Amino acid sequence: MIQTKNRQKKAITLTVNGNLHKLNIGDQPHEISPSYTLAQTLRETLGLTGTKVGCDQGACGSCTVIMDGKPVLSCMTLAIECHGSKITTIEGLADSITGKLHPVQDSFVKHSAFQCGFCTPGIIMASKSLLDRDPSPDPHHVKEALSGHYCRCISHYQVVEAVMDAADKGGQADE
Amino acid sequence: MNETYRFIGKGTPRKDGVDIVTGKARYIDDVRPGPMLHGKVLRSPFPHAEIKKIDTVKAKAAPGVRAVLTHADVPPWMTGMPRHVKVLDQRVRFVGDAVALVAADTLEQAVAALDLIKVVYEKLPAVFDMDAALAPGAPRLHDMFPGNVVSDFPAFGPNTLSKVVRGDVEKGFKDADFISEGTFGYENFANPLPIEPPGVIAQWEDEQRLTVWSGTQSASWHRWIMQSKMGFPDIRAITTQCGGSFGSKNYAPQCMFYAAALAKATGKAVKVSYTKDEHFGAFVLRLGSRFCGKIGMKKDGTVTALAGEWMVDNGAFSDMSQSQIAVGCGEAQLVINCENWNLSTKLVCTNRCPAGVIRGFGGQELESAFAPLLADVMTQAELDPVEFFKKNYVKPGGQYIWREGNLWTCRGKDYTKAMEKGAAEFKWKDKWKGWLKPTSAEGSQRTGVGVGIHGNADVGEDDSEAYIRLNADGTATIHASVSESGMGQRSSLCKMAAEILQLPLAKVHMTPPDTLVNPFDFGLVGSRGTYAVGSAVIDAAEDALKQLFGRAAPMLGVQSQDLETRDARIFVKGKPEQALTWSKAIGIMRSVTGYGEFKADYSVPNFLILFVEVEVDTDTGGIKLKKVTTATDAGRIIDPPSLHGQLFGALGSAGLDTAIFEETIIDKKSGHMLNMNLTDYKWRTFNELPEFNNIILETPFPTHRFKAIGIGEISTSPGPGAVLMAVSNALGKPLHEYPLTPDRILKACGKEKGNPK
Amino acid sequence: MKTFKHFDAESVDHVLAILARYHGKTALMAGGTDLIGVLKSEILPEYPKIIINLKTIAGMNTIKMVDKECRIGATARLADIAASGLIQKIFPALAAAAESVGSPELRNMGTLGGNLCQDTRCWYYRYPDKMGGRIPCYRKGKGPCHAVKGENRYHAIIGGKKCYAVCPSDMAIALAALDARVKIIGPGGSRLVPILDFYNVLCTILNPDEMVTEVRIPEPGKNTVQAFYKNRPREAVDFAVVSVAVRLERTGDVCKDACIILGAVAPVPYRAVAAEEAVRGRRLHEIHAADAAKAAVKDARPLSQNAYKIEIAKTLVKRALLSF
Known part of the structure; x- marks a missing residue:
């Protein structure tokens, strides 16, 4: 008979935008419940409200963050299962000291590739992740990479232009 | 000739752009x-x-x-x-x-x-559609609405439109060469779903x-x-x-x-x-809309009479449905120029999620229900719909009764050229093969084209007030109650003010949308941001400048009218060396405040024509949207990317796709809404984008300081009817149900049984 | 989301021990893309007390060939399956099925085991509790199947009985055509179950004390071709209205053997035996493809709103057969 360690983790560590956080699991105000999603934890516990929750059911892409190099939906991810992960959110893209925008962010501003802007952080994270993997995608790849992102204002056309433009510039923001 | 501007017409970064792309922009949950x-x-x-x-x-x-x-x-x-x-x-x-x-x-x-x-x-007992709600003995939802018919309401004053009665319809039908009659609905209760x-x-x-x-x-x-x-x-x-x-x-x-x-x-x-x-x-859906009536038309496309009842389903309660009915009645007249009208309306409540204020505001609902009837009469007359729309929209000098019940004479612009340019870009003449004729047919793939038009005289609706404070440090602060929900209007208003004040855009700011610090404004509805709010802001900027020059003139020993300003310096015209900083003119412990206002003006309608090309797969019932072209005249574009964004919006917010896949599905026995999530409620994804072109003309509108007019709201409205037309043409059969699900397409293709024999 | 206790699984045995100890009060979590939605909406009357995270079991996410058999671990991500050179080369239908699931983000999260075991998308079944109360139904153990007399455009056209919800898994359809087997481990040891036998009308045959650890797919013969087609309202973030997976063995242009599986037409993946017969031993000309298409839906008994699925199923079968 195998000895079962039926114990819940007492704490997790997350590296978010380069900062290491230790979070205790529990039901006290400063702790996170095992049922907390990553989105909830980023927004409520760590105050990183740049990650947006749209549908909260994994169907709109607005909560997308980059976890261990891949875009994932933070609303459908339990924080307790992210122990040891490296997470990048929209707050982690610009240079933290100079404030210089990431080339994708810069391109989005230049193209006004947003209207209400609520879906934008998720779209930017997915776009950034795409360019990290494939620095010169064609528009079809961009659309496919963003196919899980809902935008009701229809910023799509300007988004595709912005991502293509950022790719053309080889990931360098204009000075 | 167009003036040349420093900011107007140039694509400038949204002032909130950096906040949006860095996650700093704060939404209510933040x-x-x-x-x-x-x-x-x-x-x-x-x-x-x-x-x-x-x-x-x-x-x-x-x-x-x-x-x-x-x-x-x-x-x-x-x-x-x-x-x-x-x-x-x-x-x-x-x-x-x-x-x-x-x-x-x-x-x-x-x-x-x-x-x-x-x-x-x-x-x-509950009622889920208008027929059931109006049936004798139907359960009554509200004690105050017998028969479930919601009473008229003077939303826009005592003569608020709840019907259109003009001329003599009997005579009009006598004069008609063709008459079409029928009942058509736009009752899919789509959700704008921000x-x-x-x-x-x-x-x-x-x-x-x-x-x-x-x-x-x-x-x-x-x-x-x-x-x-x-x-x-x-x-x-x-x-x-x-x-x-x-x-x-x-x-x-x-x-x-x-x-x-x-x-x-x-x-x-x-x-x-x-x-x-x-x-x-439990929030808001589009109104349900059904038109039952007839239209008469001459061979040349002149509409001689229009009569019937517009039935509107507002769900469990009515928040602003009567306002939407009033505007819908007005907008129908803008796109169907006809002397003889007898259009009545009925607002009905049913046991479903309430309707609310939604882009398209009555007009989209009425025109979408009306589209099949219009298509039918044009089919009879074998009229090219582009020619029909060009002929029948209200041109300068034309008249319409607007929402508050007054007869207005159009002081706007002729949109014919915009429509023609749009048709040319779309290659309408090559693609249009006649009514119920596909543009191409190859195996199970059939393509077809359609067109729709929409106009709105609300671009100058309601009142606006604004203040502009000029500060000694060479900045300006706009006080206007304007929120940012995606139109970029807060940035555009800063641009308009910057243009008047000749300040760098970075030096013009707006107060937060807070009623404590801002005067009245009706908000960004009906495309009024540019004309109504913009005019109030411009007015305030000009008032502020007048005061500023009033202070500077004696200091420079000239008259106010001899002065101009740029980058917070005041010059004597033609003598740039004779100058003064704002700081000196205003005084470092003072500021200058200008006041501006706008009073409602319903005489300047906007119009937009929208062309669509679809490809229908007759073996799966699928519809692929291939190409969309919009064409309009914005007078003067304030911010190109923002305007293009508004026009692309035709594909969003319960617009064009309400003809293809958007609908709210409610169980007809229990009243449960079944598709209340983003998996089951269908929406257009990034990899289903059609080719999309916007043709925007800039014919100066003298009503605005920069000759501009607002366009944003109307892009969603012509889409549904245009898609219906395009798919009907592709299949060679008139279709009139929204949305055109595979089920309906396959039925139209004679494959409704489906079962193998 | 209501809270629960959360355990990271250390091994399959560890999972079995937890399942045995907290019998029926647990839920297995892999990618979470389905389960978390089920929990958030509280669609089921029973809420799990314990969530067991399977992703922490080492080595259960691999894709490898062992003795002419491809073994894919239950926690292999759909994105990894879709991108695997091995899968793309030997099982293109499976790669296509994986690629058709959800969105890139969902595929980065969702796993093979999770895709096979996900709960149905029936909209009555998934009605969220906090919008007036969940809807009891046959599948939940109480009441009728509301789809029969209600809104049934996406429900079963074949083989519905008491519950007309369809199996939502795309992977199951491709795997069934590829003759795959599911490895199930429980207290009594492990067993290998053909995919088609893995499902029953109300879900899967998994007992509450069992789990799926792996899927095994035999290497197809040299002259085998395969295809997966999925019809859906939207080209991403959508489930199949109808899907078809086909595997043919051929000699020249003659079909020696065929396996044709339809998805989203029945409560379980549906093997269109009559369609297979229609193509077996024949040349793949259009006329036979049409015969097969007809035969594929011969048992269809559509509900009030879903007869159109028959036409789509026929079209997909035809197109799949003619794609080779």
């Missing part, structure tokens, strides 16, 4: 004005029922719970036109209607407490002073409109960045009632933030 409780709503399992008993004892005793409210103990506030919607009622009228409210320390505690409220209902669910935070500062934060399209509505519904408290309304609205979040009266009632009961700030389920199932 703000924490202070410690607050969380409010939740217990919702009805039945489409129609009387609450016999509610037991809240256990819920009140649950951990963290601060208040539980039922119909017996909420404040007596009322909304609806006329007032018929309480904060909570003893009667529930749709599945998901509010039954009780809970406020607790945490959201989880509030949700948990909902399960502890025990309700005894007496079920009542990505962000609505939310409100309310806090009472004292008995009479209420502060509300909301993620809505208009701070003003949460003060000036809500005051009258709540016994005139002094409301300070603040809006955060709004994650999309399309009219639906102009305000959120229910959320605000719930938050304010719970805040009153607990003495604390309370946040009510809807889940996406609630956003789908």
